[in-house]
Amino acid sequence: MSAASTVGFGDLHILAVDDSSVDRKLIERLLRSSPFRVTIVDSVKKALELLGSLHTPKVDMIITDYSMPEMTGYDLLKRVKACSALREIPVVIVSSDNIPQRITRCLEDGAEEFLLKPLRQPDLSRLYNLMLRNNNRH
Amino acid sequence: MEARLLQRELMELTARVLEEGVLDKQFLEIQTLRDEDNPNFPAEVVALFFEDAQKLINELTKALQQGQNYVDFGKIGADAHQLKGSSASVGAKRITDLCIAFRGFCDQLNVEGCCGCLQQLHYEFSLTKNKLESIFKLEKQILAGGGMLPGM
Secondary structure, eight states, rough: OSSSSSOOOOGOOEEEEEEEEHHHHHHHHHHHHHSSEEEEEOOHHHHHHHHHHHHHHOEEEOOOOOSSSSSOOHHHHHHHHHHHHTSSSSSSESSSOOOOHHHHHHTTTOSEEEESSSHHHHHHHHHHHHHHHHHHOO | OHHHHHHHHHHHHHHHHTTTTSSHHHHHHHHOOOSOOOOTHHHHHHHHHHHHHHHHHHHHHHHHHTTTGGHHHHHHHHHHHHHHHHHHHHHHHHHHHHHHHHHHHHTTOOHHHHHHHHHHHHHHHHHHHHHHHHHHHHHHHHHHOOOOOOOO
């Protein structure tokens, strides 16, 4: 990791999406020890509203649960990748089910990573490094 | 002195519940997320789990009381999936395993199988809740006595 990063840590913004209150609390706690700005929502609908709003600071990574009522994390992935303003945002999908076909489909359709729940600190540390690398590329 | 005895009791209780498979390693992971800024984190996340689980078990109970031909397997499968997720996140292993079995019965449209699982879920939920409450009670006593908890 380069010490001469052009982007301040606090400028990077993670958007997390999960309909489970338990998992939202967990990810909030895990992300609290990160230097990044964090927004957590409980539905894909709310995530899309945020992503579409001019008031929302630019999102640098989306971490989304796969299985959610109404729209799934996969639906969110497709929407983000289909939108020119959003498609560069890395989308990480998280699931408690280890279904190979699901994992393949998500990765083939543009997911940056597919992680299994429960999430742990090392998973997030990897994602932070990814974010920092992506932002140094410009 | 008192704190030392309580710490020993806590260690033994924790070891027992892990051995019995009531809780698994994920519960220990949750304990490591406690720090000065979040001293009650484990109890808080577990409280959320109890709330969520109680609601879901109530929903499952209601749905299965509808009578053989009116069970909405889509809905109860989704509820069981949710309960599976939240129980796995806090390490409530027996509940997670029951949810997996429950979903299997849903896939087979097997009402009796679901009812059997649900009965066990009621039991395991009470048991897990009691064990966790005992663990947190001991932790509180240890802290009140000036002792330290694992992970702090």
